[in-house]
Amino acid sequence: MSEQLPTLPVTFRPGRTRAVLLTAAAAIFVVITTVALMLEKLSPGERLSFVFTAALMSGVLAMLARVKVVADESGVTVVNIATRRRLDWAEILQVNLRPGDPWVFLNLSDGTSLPALGIQPGIAKQHAIADARALRALAEARSIREPGKHEG
Structure with a gap:
């Protein structure tokens, strides 16, 4: 032997799990940020909190992928x-x-x-x-x- x-x-x-996690992280960040920018009734602070939340969620997924x-x-x-x-x-x-x-x-x-x-x-x-x-x-x-x- x-x-x-x-x-x-x-x-x-x-590799595959990592690809899924990193793709999901990018998609979550893009979707939440886009929604935050498209909602006209949100204040700049509220938009920033959406983007911060998206970055936080993406960061957690990136840690799982490391x-x-x-x-x-x-x-x-x-x-x-x-x-x-x-x-x-x-x-x-x-x-x-x-x-x-x-x-x-x-x-x-x-x-x-x-x-x-x-x-x-x-x-x-x-x-x-x-x-x-x-x-x-x-x-x-x-x-x-x-x-x-x-x-x-």
Whole structure:
């Protein structure tokens, strides 16, 4: 089973989901702003509040679209909705994407589990499975643990 490892650095992100979110963000901003400008009875302050609300809603969708997992020679950076965490390869014990999981979970050497929203089966299930397998293969190939040294 000599699966070809991806060339590093590699970025995993939910491409279709990201495209849907960014398109929706742009559409919401344009529609609400257009409505605000077309309504003649609105004061300038009210129009500004419409535009501000549209920008806020678009910003939330853009934050949802920023999720990714970046693997490079020294480790993995997991960018979730509001957080970013850098991991060395040795910290990743297991990469899991079980049936029904909303995204990949990384089991870490400190006993915790980190969700990696950048690989999620939502719209593109087969793509997410392939990405999870690639990240798992990278983690297994890169995390060299010393013999006799036990994690725990």
